Amino acid sequence: MSQTQPSTRLLSLDVFRGLVIAAMILVTDPGTYAHTFHQLRHADWNGATATDMIFPAFLFMAGLSIPFSIASQLNKQATRGAIILRILRRAVVLFLLGLAVNGFYQYHWQTLRIPGILQRIALCYLVCALVYLFARRSAKRDTILITFAFSTLVAYWAILKFAPVPGLGAGHLDSYANFPAYVDRSVFGINHLWAYGTTPDRGVTYDSEGLLSTIPALFTMLIGIVAGGWLRKTSARPDVGLALSPLLPLNKRILTPTFALYSTGVSLIVFAVLYFAVDVRGLRRGLTPLLVLGTNAILAFVLSSVLTTLLAIPFIRNGISQSPHGWANDHLFAPWLSPNIASLAYALVIVALNIALVYPLYRRRIFVRT
Numbered sequence: 001m002s003q004t005q006p007s008t009r010l011l012s013l014d015v016f017r018g019l020v021i022a023a024m025i026l027v028t029d030p031g032t033y034a035h036t037f038h039q040l041r042h043a044d045w046n047g048a049t050a051t052d053m054i055f056p057a058f059l060f061m062a063g064l065s066i067p068f069s070i071a072s073q074l075n076k077q078a079t080r081g082a083i084i085l086r087i088l089r090r091a092v093v094l095f096l097l098g099l100a101v102n103g104f105y106q107y108h109w110q111t112l113r114i115p116g117i118l119q120r121i122a123l124c125y126l127v128c129a130l131v132y133l134f135a136r137r138s139a140k141r142d143t144i145l146i147t148f149a150f151s152t153l154v155a156y157w158a159i160l161k162f163a164p165v166p167g168l169g170a171g172h173l174d175s176y177a178n179f180p181a182y183v184d185r186s187v188f189g190i191n192h193l194w195a196y197g198t199t200p201d202r203g204v205t206y207d208s209e210g211l212l213s214t215i216p217a218l219f220t221m222l223i224g225i226v227a228g229g230w231l232r233k234t235s236a237r238p239d240v241g242l243a244l245s246p247l248l249p250l251n252k253r254i255l256t257p258t259f260a261l262y263s264t265g266v267s268l269i270v271f272a273v274l275y276f277a278v279d280v281r282g283l284r285r286g287l288t289p290l291l292v293l294g295t296n297a298i299l300a301f302v303l304s305s306v307l308t309t310l311l312a313i314p315f316i317r318n319g320i321s322q323s324p325h326g327w328a329n330d331h332l333f334a335p336w337l338s339p340n341i342a343s344l345a346y347a348l349v350i351v352a353l354n355i356a357l358v359y360p361l362y363r364r365r366i367f368v369r370t
Helices: 012-029 051-075 078-101 115-136 141-162 179-188 214-233 241-242 257-280 288-295 299-312 324-333 339-365
Strands: 002-004 315-316 320-322 365-369
Touching: 012 051, 012 257, 012 299, 051 078, 051 115, 051 214, 051 257, 078 115, 078 299, 115 141, 115 214, 115 365, 141 179, 141 214, 141 257, 214 257, 288 299, 288 339, 288 365, 299 324, 299 339, 299 365, 320 324, 324 339
Parallel strands: none
Antiparallel strands: 002 365, 315 320
């Protein structure tokens, strides 16, 4: 990790990062999952909610930043070899950070989840940054990137439809018999998968950030790379994913191609609005909380994950085991608010707490980079 002053930046991208980090904290830290508004929960399996748009937005933002990052290095006379090494180093750092977040605070290798959010971003970044680096001088660069992006969706669709699971056959899209879940169980073992990726009567069966489902995630990051030019040429169409959903359901858990199309379209629209408001029209008022999180996005992500884990550690009070999280919700919010509002109020306080913890760095213009 290094501490640097940011160069000229696309302010709307920092605002978008901050908005997505704040949204992630909001949906990760409700007072209680038993009382949460529908759009602040992931879809149980098929379908999509606002919460399901958060992680694709991370991928989109990472892609959008790649051309700026590589251009900055080229302006400093960095060689292609040096840029490749930096890409590799950043991917490794992100992957290891993801493992550290997954294992915090006890770190038992026997049950450490290997896939994860930062791990998927690392793998996508490695592939997409290298593709962009080698395609950037081509007159057909955007065509190459978009073709590669849609090829990932076609390839993944073929895997979902035609790759057979031993003893079960091909084309299953449930939480146990889909081919990506089978691969994750075979490669990682169920002890190293997402503890909440369960199937009734079968226990842990899949990981929402698994190995093969990273393939369509490349699509979102690649579209992020070309988004700057694309936003000026055509409108984003998330309804393409909706139109195709009868053929292949929207599903964030196994990241179906229709979900990749839909969520990428949502990211394009949200960023287009922010770009117009912030960078074109010059909107600045009220953006500081989002900039605090957005300019230190990786630090804010790790900090929020650590804080969530610490607040969930139980303590014994009057012979009853309770976490700081549970105590705060039960005593500070639940007694005087309706259950859903109390749960949301707790989450908003946690968002504010994370902003307050990162603000001193923002005020001193310290920005932590991988």
